[in-house]
Amino acid sequence: MSLRFAILGFLSVKPFSGYDLRKAMDASVQHFWPADQAQVYRTLTRLIADGLVAVQAVEGDSRQRKLHFATQAGLAELDAWLRAIAPVEETREPFLLKMFFGGRIGAADVRAQLQARRAEAHALRDTFQAIAASLPKGGDISAVLRRATLINGLRHVEAEIIWIDETLEALP
Amino acid sequence: MSLRFAILGFLSVKPFSGYDLRKAMDASVQHFWPADQAQVYRTLTRLIADGLVAVQAVEGDSRQRKLHFATQAGLAELDAWLRAIAPVEETREPFLLKMFFGGRIGAADVRAQLQARRAEAHALRDTFQAIAASLPKGGDISAVLRRATLINGLRHVEAEIIWIDETLEALP
DNA sequence: ATTTAATATAGGACTTGTCATATATGATTA
DNA sequence: TAATCATATATGACAAGTCCTATATTAAAT
Numbered sequence: 001m002s003l004r005f006a007i008l009g010f011l012s013v014k015p016f017s018g019y020d021l022r023k024a025m026d027a028s029v030q031h032f033w034p035a036d037q038a039q040v041y042r043t044l045t046r047l048i049a050d051g052l053v054a055v056q057a058v059e060g061d062s063r064q065r066k067l068h069f070a071t072q073a074g075l076a077e078l079d080a081w082l083r084a085i086a087p088v089e090e091t092r093e094p095f096l097l098k099m100f101f102g103g104r105i106g107a108a109d110v111r112a113q114l115q116a117r118r119a120e121a122h123a124l125r126d127t128f129q130a131i132a133a134s135l136p137k138g139g140d141i142s143a144v145l146r147r148a149t150l151i152n153g154l155r156h157v158e159a160e161i162i163w164i165d166e167t168l169e170a171l172p
Numbered sequence: 173m174s175l176r177f178a179i180l181g182f183l184s185v186k187p188f189s190g191y192d193l194r195k196a197m198d199a200s201v202q203h204f205w206p207a208d209q210a211q212v213y214r215t216l217t218r219l220i221a222d223g224l225v226a227v228q229a230v231e232g233d234s235r236q237r238k239l240h241f242a243t244q245a246g247l248a249e250l251d252a253w254l255r256a257i258a259p260v261e262e263t264r265e266p267f268l269l270k271m272f273f274g275g276r277i278g279a280a281d282v283r284a285q286l287q288a289r290r291a292e293a294h295a296l297r298d299t300f301q302a303i304a305a306s307l308p309k310g311g312d313i314s315a316v317l318r319r320a321t322l323i324n325g326l327r328h329v330e331a332e333i334i335w336i337d338e339t340l341e342a343l344p
Numbered sequence: 345a346t347t348t349a350a351t352a353t354a355g356g357a358c359t360t361g362t363c364a365t366a367t368a369t370g371a372t373t374a
Numbered sequence: 375t376a377a378t379c380a381t382a383t384a385t386g387a388c389a390a391g392t393c394c395t396a397t398a399t400t401a402a403a404t
Contacts, residue, residue, distance in 0.1 A: 103314025
């Protein structure tokens, strides 16, 4: 449901083609909003039908892409959504489900699961840290908030790593 | 997709009716696998069709419920899933999306968002802590792992609270 | 005694997202 | 020059889950 707003958010900065939109999302919000290609195009179609986005084929462009713009109505919807207090979200975590019933498969297999996850978490933490290090710390509110979304990911992988290690120790 | 395995997991412990299953899930795995009533029944139907679950109406029961059992095939599928290394999961977090584009609405509204989330996080942390305090610390591998899933939730809300506070401070 | 709440199951309509596939063009490379 | 890769858009089939509504029985409360 929020893909609408993710797209409107990007279009509030500058016009994008569907393709560029997808690339931009992959490069910035992928870790908290992975965008499926088909879904991006379908949502764009929907946004256009709702009058929140307008299209304009680029004249004289070598590529046959369609530039998408946020309309006034689109920006108004975006801002209303941004201001609405976010409801608590439910999450589904298959990994925790495995842990919950892990007693069935024995400590060795559970350890393997935890260690695999630890390796992934370490890699992700390193990635987040590298990106964070390359980003300037101050700046205007937008810069601070964009950095904050990255730090959020970092804090959560850190928490996950700590939890994995304490769980491995607690295991009999 | 994992609801299948959540259900098989519960049925590996003891037989359940659809209704009791839902209640049991709400009472134990809700924070990482919220179960929709309709979905539980539909998945049960599917599991029966696949031969992983068997039903048996309870004789002489005052209620008209159907008891569901995991079959041998069901338990085998469960164990295979438990042993398969969990792939990295993608997550979608509308709240971070709001933060990412928060620059549009100004610091005051962003603060309001963060403070609302902090209140929710504190409440959740208190709940997790209360439950964790009531749970014995040691026990067999199953007990340790079940407690661990709760601690996982706790560690992540704690991380979220820390992040909220540091973000509020970083805000101009 | 009647209403209301809890137990128990089920299905339709819908939304979001995934996966696979199709198509066409321009750019690069062998 | 032919093959292949990146750009660019689109659709069909499907899966998983949500929301709403329906139905029937039993227990509790007024």
